Amino acid sequence: MSEALLLGIVIGISILGLIAAWALAQWVLRRPTGSEAMQKISNAIKEGAEAFLRRQNRTIILLAAVVAAMLFIGYGFIRSHREFDPVASTVEMAAWITLSFVLGALCSVIAGYVGMWVSIRSNIRTATAALTSLNDALRIALRGGAVSGLLVVAMSLLGVGGLYALVSAFSDVAETQIPLLIVGYGFGASFVALFAQLGGGIYTKAADVGADLVGKVEAGIPEDDPRNPAVIADLVGDNVGDCAGRGADLFESTAAENIGAMILGASLAATADKAGYGFSAGVVGVMMFPLIARAFGIIASIIGIVSVRMDKEEKMDPMEALNRGYYIAVILAMIGFAGASYWLLDSPNAPAAWWHFFLCGVIGVMTSVAFVYITQYYTEYRYSPVKRIAEASVTGPATNIIAGIGVGLECVWMPTLVMGAALLASYYLGASSGLPHAGLFGTAVATMGMLATAAYILAMDTFGPITDNAGGIVEMSQQPEEVRVKTDRLDSVGNTTKALTKGYAVGSAALAAFLLFQAYMDEVSHYAGQEMHSVNLANPVVFVGSLIGAALVFLFSAMAIRAVGSAAQAIIAEVRRQYAKLPRLNDIIQFPADFKPDYGSCVDIVTRAALRKMVAPGLLVVVTPIAVGLIFKVFITETNRLVAAEAVAGLLMVGTICGILTALFLNNGGGAWDNAKKYIETGAHGGKYLTLKDGTKAKNPTHGAAVVGDTVGDPFKDTAGPSLHVLIKLLSTITLVLAPLFI
């Protein structure tokens, strides 16, 4: 198969995806923007979010520039040329690696920014549509989210395809070695993603926790009340944390996974070719398979997205409408996957190969579905885990916390078994495909299957903050009850999709990581000119590397959680300052009718805090694997010259294992606490208020205990947990890029 044709298809479909994103954005932007009161709130959110993102991007670009310079100097001038390098001069190698890094970082910034740009414009339009039609509101929110989703996936594909085309055109590197030069793209993307997710995650939860503790708990005013000075910061947070952060996260997932799968595909095809198992579409076809499969997935996702609509009477559960669209996308993606497998993975001497790999893809899809169901079981109040937490709230906050931590720790076992089964099944499908050493490629194909519908999933994810914001705008502009009911219905669906996509993100991180560290070993073997076939935990050096990997996860989570805690305390102090001069009756604040809170100061405080606090944990993740690799390389003089690379691999793998489990613990524990509180608010265990004997209403302490759990869960599920997904992938990409330095 000709490289040009395949590249043409990939780049063509990526551009089609971008056009679709543009068209959806236009469609959303043409919708009406509602009353002046609503616009005022929306504009405040817009301003805050854009200001934060601008400042955040400035910091990130600065950091990325430093890393880029170090990459260029390190590869160009410090590391000496080796026999097995894919290009002839160190400067050329440095140039390609640095260019990929810069492009990856830039695209990630753009994807995050544009996605958020659209979503902060979709929220007011969703709110306005909700005044008349739930169907319109649903479609605006989903399509607004889809702009993000398509943009992310299409740009990531375009970047990899384009870089490949560039290297192919301007250098004489062998085709199958090109992926080794563009691994920097994934690293650039994850580098930005980590800071975006961390900064956004700290921002959103600091504002949320601060607003809740001082507004709801101390001043006794409802959520999203305009008298709370932190409320705009809270709404801004939904955008910068949930939209921009998650967008950057999935951008790098798909980018890293594309390149990793290409490396594995190239290595598989070369081995198979030598052993007499040529492919009908040639070595390049196998290498391009991940990109083609992804491209087909984009088309499937577009069709799925535009097909979502409610029934005429608007009686159906909006979740059902979203699910129907998802199933359409999945089925189409799988048809495309089967076609691509047959086209590119067919080997005349191993006739079973193509459908074995197709089945691996199906396993990937099934894994993502299983993750979604498990997440539901542990975080929705229809099931016993959340009910258990609610019940434990009756004896106070301490037992609520104990129960929630119990649920969080417990929830890891089912995903573990699912991941284990998926990895082993796809490995054995690959191994029994008739091709030699194809087991690992089987696991890679499972990952591709899982990520095939990433654009749709991401659209559902961004749907969450858009509906959340729409609800906030409706609440703050004091719309009639029936409108609130509509936005509440959408908001609750949004909460569900946010939780589900987090499950999906962990699952994909797990599979992708396994793929990426196989790519790492492949790469080390390439550069060292010597097979690296083992990461031997029984070697004390590797064991210590692994121990450090696990400890890194703990320390990083601690820093993320602590950042939220201290930023929230700053917000609390600011709100208290603004309330200090208000008149009080029996210690209850009597708000004057003309009370105008200063939203800007809260936005400002949390912006500065988030930016300051994101740097240390982010750098920790970047520096640790490099330090381990270099220190072990210099100080350890073993007979095994790959020992430093092996120790880094141990760090990566055990860090990944711990990271996945800790992320599940944090995400699901946090989600379960959140819904235990909501369950009590539906009236369980006495509901939000108790009616005393004398007929007056009093706060229900059971609800108060559940609020404590909910607040503890906030930084778990929206800061540390999602940042861990990115940490896992950043570890993989950073080691991929720096592997040559450790040998």
Added chain:
Amino acid sequence: MSEALLLGIVIGISILGLIAAWALAQWVLRRPTGSEAMQKISNAIKEGAEAFLRRQNRTIILLAAVVAAMLFIGYGFIRSHREFDPVASTVEMAAWITLSFVLGALCSVIAGYVGMWVSIRSNIRTATAALTSLNDALRIALRGGAVSGLLVVAMSLLGVGGLYALVSAFSDVAETQIPLLIVGYGFGASFVALFAQLGGGIYTKAADVGADLVGKVEAGIPEDDPRNPAVIADLVGDNVGDCAGRGADLFESTAAENIGAMILGASLAATADKAGYGFSAGVVGVMMFPLIARAFGIIASIIGIVSVRMDKEEKMDPMEALNRGYYIAVILAMIGFAGASYWLLDSPNAPAAWWHFFLCGVIGVMTSVAFVYITQYYTEYRYSPVKRIAEASVTGPATNIIAGIGVGLECVWMPTLVMGAALLASYYLGASSGLPHAGLFGTAVATMGMLATAAYILAMDTFGPITDNAGGIVEMSQQPEEVRVKTDRLDSVGNTTKALTKGYAVGSAALAAFLLFQAYMDEVSHYAGQEMHSVNLANPVVFVGSLIGAALVFLFSAMAIRAVGSAAQAIIAEVRRQYAKLPRLNDIIQFPADFKPDYGSCVDIVTRAALRKMVAPGLLVVVTPIAVGLIFKVFITETNRLVAAEAVAGLLMVGTICGILTALFLNNGGGAWDNAKKYIETGAHGGKYLTLKDGTKAKNPTHGAAVVGDTVGDPFKDTAGPSLHVLIKLLSTITLVLAPLFI
């Protein structure tokens, strides 16, 4: 060196240790037992503790009998004889393995029981002594604790030495293969230890949490108030959880480590011998080195213990007195260690070997000291982590919990670096000793160094619950203020020693685990007749095994924490029932002067709950590695026939890494919360009570928030955390015993 002489020394010193324990017990039992009121309370504690331990032992013995039968049948009749088995018939092999298991289990039960028997008799004598002399009280509590400590260490040594002598006398197994047959001793010990620690840990914290929440928080009565029906259960819990549990824990540590180190020593000596590096004391001398070093450590600990005393004016900090004794023990132990190294590890062709190994031992000691300091930093309120938690309590329980979890997650990094440095340093000291392949033995010797003073450490540990109980007896029998001051001083020292010994236990678990899985690989190589030199994480089967190991830690912790939560809820319900009929004024209970709470019902409820809840998590730990080994052996048909054994090794190693870090998180997080509360009680952030403008006292909500954290920390630090230490070691010993089945 003659085997008989070495065995004679080992067995002789073990018996000496037992005699010393007996003499100390006699010394303690001769002290006066105080007033009738005090005796009544002490007897109630005694009764409850003995009843629980009897019932717990019945359950454990039943479970152990089932395992013993399965071991005998599995080895005797299901597994077929292999070429490389150390004995000729399967039944003989089954008999030795089962006998070792039964003996190990039995000794562990006895050590736990006798230790507790003495400590529940020491508490009243400590309380009585406190009426007159702090010095006497200190010495009674320490010597009471030392009975436990010496008994545990001496019995574990006697068991291993005795079993070795038995096998040597009644079979014709080659000397260096004997340790392979007696690995069951360690498994038996850990099996009992796991259930003892789990059952005791659930008991103590369910009672504690229940008593606190309903007594202190709801009814507003002080700690250890006789009107609280759960108070006796709480005091019983200190004994069954902290004494009996920790005793069983360290019993198995030393037993497992002794056997593991013997296996490694035998393997090192045999290799060295073949390569022309004979030892002056022969192969047997190297193999016996761990036992001899341990024996010398017992003598050092005895001298350390009896040398502890206060200054004449009783002005000094009792902690200082304990530390002085510890340093005496450490210095003596190191002198003995140096002597044993020179005597048994000297090789004429590698003259540097003996002192290289001696330095490894010094590294082990330094590691334990470093762990102690790190634990202090993270859990004492002189330092910033605990202060941070106290400060976060000002904004309520949610921020208190967030801060505490932050501290717990953060605290793992320093121990990780210390462990890493210790492992690598001792590995390289061993590797550079001049002997071939001696690196791993170096890490083993570091472990022995760390465990040399185990008896002293254990004495300090049991000192904790004895002084805690003494304080309870003084409080409940309403002794004058000056006596309380004395017991409070001792109690606060006891809290410190408990926290420190937990740090020591984790550190030793980490080093011992690395030793034990080297022994595992050695053993697999033996039985398979083929070197197992790698645990390759890059193999998907091994990766999945590792993932399961990590998830096991999470699930186990969840079950332990949940057990405490639900048992505490049962206690709360019972206390509320007893209080239901009491008269109330403004919702505050007015206790009638003749109110007699029913202590027995609370003791009974928590006994039943702890026994019921300990079974599932305990069995989970036993069943998981077996299931992974057997399933992977049957279903996976790789070319590598060691793959199932390798997957189990992955489970063991990654489970250990995760287990250590999670245990540190739980222990130190819990300890930090506890002391944050105590810090506030010293008057920080407003203290326990605020004085209102009208002069009345009101509860300080900051203190209330800290109590929530303290309660959450209870099951962390006293149930799940310590049980994880045992889990780590049980995984090691179970895989050691069952390794032949996975090949």
